[in-house]
Amino acid sequence: MKNITIYDIAKEAGVSVSTVSRVLNSTAPVKASTKETIMRIIEKYKFQPNALARGLIKKESGTIAMIVPDITNPFFPEVFWGSENEAREKGYTFFLCNTAGEYSRETEYLSIFREKRVEGIIFVGGRINLANCPPDLVQEVMEVAEGTPIVLVNGNLAKSGLHRIYTDEAAGTAMSTQHLIDLGHKDIAFIGGLDFMTTTNQKVKAVKKKLEEHQLSLRKEWIQYGEFSIKAGRELMNKLLDGEERPTAVICVNDFTAIGAVKAAMERGLRIPDDISIVGFDDSPLSTAVIPELTTVTQNTYELGRLAVERIYQIINGIPAKKNTVLQPELIVRQSTGKPRQKNEY
Amino acid sequence: MKNITIYDIAKEAGVSVSTVSRVLNSTAPVKASTKETIMRIIEKYKFQPNALARGLIKKESGTIAMIVPDITNPFFPEVFWGSENEAREKGYTFFLCNTAGEYSRETEYLSIFREKRVEGIIFVGGRINLANCPPDLVQEVMEVAEGTPIVLVNGNLAKSGLHRIYTDEAAGTAMSTQHLIDLGHKDIAFIGGLDFMTTTNQKVKAVKKKLEEHQLSLRKEWIQYGEFSIKAGRELMNKLLDGEERPTAVICVNDFTAIGAVKAAMERGLRIPDDISIVGFDDSPLSTAVIPELTTVTQNTYELGRLAVERIYQIINGIPAKKNTVLQPELIVRQSTGKPRQKNEY
DNA sequence: TTGAAAGCGCTAACAG
DNA sequence: CTGTTAGCGCTTTCAA
Numbered sequence: 001m002k003n004i005t006i007y008d009i010a011k012e013a014g015v016s017v018s019t020v021s022r023v024l025n026s027t028a029p030v031k032a033s034t035k036e037t038i039m040r041i042i043e044k045y046k047f048q049p050n051a052l053a054r055g056l057i058k059k060e061s062g063t064i065a066m067i068v069p070d071i072t073n074p075f076f077p078e079v080f081w082g083s084e085n086e087a088r089e090k091g092y093t094f095f096l097c098n099t100a101g102e103y104s105r106e107t108e109y110l111s112i113f114r115e116k117r118v119e120g121i122i123f124v125g126g127r128i129n130l131a132n133c134p135p136d137l138v139q140e141v142m143e144v145a146e147g148t149p150i151v152l153v154n155g156n157l158a159k160s161g162l163h164r165i166y167t168d169e170a171a172g173t174a175m176s177t178q179h180l181i182d183l184g185h186k187d188i189a190f191i192g193g194l195d196f197m198t199t200t201n202q203k204v205k206a207v208k209k210k211l212e213e214h215q216l217s218l219r220k221e222w223i224q225y226g227e228f229s230i231k232a233g234r235e236l237m238n239k240l241l242d243g244e245e246r247p248t249a250v251i252c253v254n255d256f257t258a259i260g261a262v263k264a265a266m267e268r269g270l271r272i273p274d275d276i277s278i279v280g281f282d283d284s285p286l287s288t289a290v291i292p293e294l295t296t297v298t299q300n301t302y303e304l305g306r307l308a309v310e311r312i313y314q315i316i317n318g319i320p321a322k323k324n325t326v327l328q329p330e331l332i333v334r335q336s337t338g339k340p341r342q343k344n345e346y
Numbered sequence: 347m348k349n350i351t352i353y354d355i356a357k358e359a360g361v362s363v364s365t366v367s368r369v370l371n372s373t374a375p376v377k378a379s380t381k382e383t384i385m386r387i388i389e390k391y392k393f394q395p396n397a398l399a400r401g402l403i404k405k406e407s408g409t410i411a412m413i414v415p416d417i418t419n420p421f422f423p424e425v426f427w428g429s430e431n432e433a434r435e436k437g438y439t440f441f442l443c444n445t446a447g448e449y450s451r452e453t454e455y456l457s458i459f460r461e462k463r464v465e466g467i468i469f470v471g472g473r474i475n476l477a478n479c480p481p482d483l484v485q486e487v488m489e490v491a492e493g494t495p496i497v498l499v500n501g502n503l504a505k506s507g508l509h510r511i512y513t514d515e516a517a518g519t520a521m522s523t524q525h526l527i528d529l530g531h532k533d534i535a536f537i538g539g540l541d542f543m544t545t546t547n548q549k550v551k552a553v554k555k556k557l558e559e560h561q562l563s564l565r566k567e568w569i570q571y572g573e574f575s576i577k578a579g580r581e582l583m584n585k586l587l588d589g590e591e592r593p594t595a596v597i598c599v600n601d602f603t604a605i606g607a608v609k610a611a612m613e614r615g616l617r618i619p620d621d622i623s624i625v626g627f628d629d630s631p632l633s634t635a636v637i638p639e640l641t642t643v644t645q646n647t648y649e650l651g652r653l654a655v656e657r658i659y660q661i662i663n664g665i666p667a668k669k670n671t672v673l674q675p676e677l678i679v680r681q682s683t684g685k686p687r688q689k690n691e692y
Numbered sequence: 693t694t695g696a697a698a699g700c701g702c703t704a705a706c707a708g
Numbered sequence: 709c710t711g712t713t714a715g716c717g718c719t720t721t722c723a724a
Binding site for chain 3: 049050
Binding site: 361362363364365368374375376377380399401402403404405 | 693694695696697699700701702
């Protein structure tokens with residue numbers, strides 16, 4: 001049973017293929033009665049025009065692709081959801097590719113996307129978070145960008161001039177730092193995140209800056225770099241707590257590490273926030289799942305994804321768009337932060 | 347700057363397009379020297395053959411699609427990851443579609459998939475979890491299945507005869523029930539999940555059965571149906587705790603509701619597991635994020651996704667495959683379950 | 693080993 | 709309003 005084509009429909013309706021095409025795309029007026037017969041036949045065979053053929057001639061694939069480093073990290077599904085929902089409305093279908101943090105897979109996918117003629121690529125995480133991305137990895141992306149709109153979400157590639165949608169992570173971290181200072185904390189630490197990633201860098205820098213504004217400083221031994229996982233958060237927190245002097249508050253690179261930190265603290269019998277305050281970043285579902293609920297910084301994740309598709313749409317359709325869109329995060333104060341213990345107060 | 351085609355390559359190499367096609371696909375021997383010139387030119391222009399054109403003639407799109415109801419629920423990204431990773435190895439790219447629980451979107455996507463000539467569809471959640479799926483919704487899927495391999499993950503459509511990969515959820519629930527009984531619990535409740543979904547049904551039935559095996563029963567007022575969210579878990583648990591008599595253990599439809607239950611219990615000053623035991627289902631990352639860590643049932647989620655793609659691959663390539671694959675879950679005992687208080691013991 | 697030529701299924705002038 | 713006719717960019721006989 002061969003696939004039914006526009007030709008079969010045309011023959012059975014006693015018209016030419018172009019007429020069928022016209023009713024399919026309502027690209028030109030067709031006599032009502034003719035239209036109806038055609039529609040009926042289409043219905044009858046449940047005919048679906050071949051998108052490959054259409055794409056070939058129209059030079060459109062109707063697809064957008066997203067590259068994420070780790071779909072099991074709740075931040076990424078949320079971005080995807082924002083993107084996919086927006087794309088669906090605009091008639092696009094979404095390729096999702098998980099690179100598991102391997103840059104070679106990003107390269108591989110970039111190539112596949114060109115073959116498949118995707119109409120836009122949304123890059124979230126991966127090489128675009130590297131403080132020093134190797135030039136050839138940058139080059140590669142820029143070359144693809146010549147033929148396909150690319151939007152970077154929460155990342156950047158030096159001198160690439162690519163479109164970006166991102167959260168002002170420094171501002172977010174400054175807020176949480178300020179919050180701790182307002183509570184009376186002076187001994188503040190930072191944990192989590194790899195030091196060669198901008199996400200980490202920006203946050204550490206923001207903490208330092210804010211502390212300095214208040215004549216405080218971030219001690220070297222109170223910066224602990226590592227992964228972004230719960231496990232890492234726990235380990236790093238343990239290191240911190242094993243130190244000679246303990247901070248009264250800890251800012252974590254994300255909610256995962258914050259939760260790890262909470263666990264480490266509680267395992268030692270510390271109470272949160274009475275003995276130590278902990279703040280996360282991302283406002284992932286996890287942050288309200290734990291007890292105590294996490295004080296954290298929310299970035300409008302869904303919107304990040306939605307805007308990325310909107311931007312791609314603008315580029316495709318030649319609608320003028322600014323290159324950079326920055327979203328302001330917000331501090332969400334919950335239960336994991338409080339005043340430091342007396343001994344630490346003035 | 348028009349897109350470069352196989353013709354351009356052929357012309358510059360002074361050969362015919364068929365020769366270029368041959369080196370592209372190594373579909374027939376080509377003189378080494380010719381091959382090399384062609385390769386060089388391909389490199390030079392970074393030529394990528396148009397997958398749309400190729401797909402059109404070969405009747406292959408190189409894509410597989412997945413439909414999920416809620417990508418922000420960590421269960422689904424995990425399944426996706428298993429599928430995508432396997433698909434990548436086999437040369438497929440993945441469409442991911444989130445339906446937000448709307449069956450109309452499933453319909454819409456099914457149609458798009460046919461247009462785009464996807465080579466396989468993995469259906470996870472949605473209508474396939476309905477205890478009584480409306481016949482037209484079933485019909486629709488079966489029609490698509492005539493032309494495209496479809497695999498249902500953790501769900502079913504009555505009399506559809508479609509391929510399925512699923513976890514034995516009843517067995518998993520039986521395990522957690524047994525675990526509680528072994529600990530000495532006799533007053534066991536079940537919360538969460540919509541009563542018209544098989545996921546919920548199967549679990550409730552399994553609890554009942556297991557209890558009856560031990561001359562115990564599941565009281566009607568100790569079954570609380572609702573959503574699958576943390577919020578729902580909390581509300582349902584509150585209802586339970588407001589009742590005249592309280593159970594000593596609660597089995598939850600998934601980890602989300604279990605976490606909600608934990609929170610509700612703790613808010614009332616109950617200690618877990620001393621005052622009440624709680625068990626989840628899924629072994630999502632959440633289950634180790636909370637304190638106390640959740641006793642739960644792990645379903646090999648990644649494998650579920652991986653097998654689905656493997657199955658599709660078998661169908662596409664005419665490799666004989668059995669229709670149903672059932673994965674056995676495992677009980678993971680952690681900190682949220684323990685012996686009931688004295689007064690409840692013999 | 694290679695080339696010529698016929699499509700894959702559809703759209704889009706162009707001409708009625 | 710409708711039909712004819714080129715292709716879109718590639719693969720694949722069939723001959724050479």
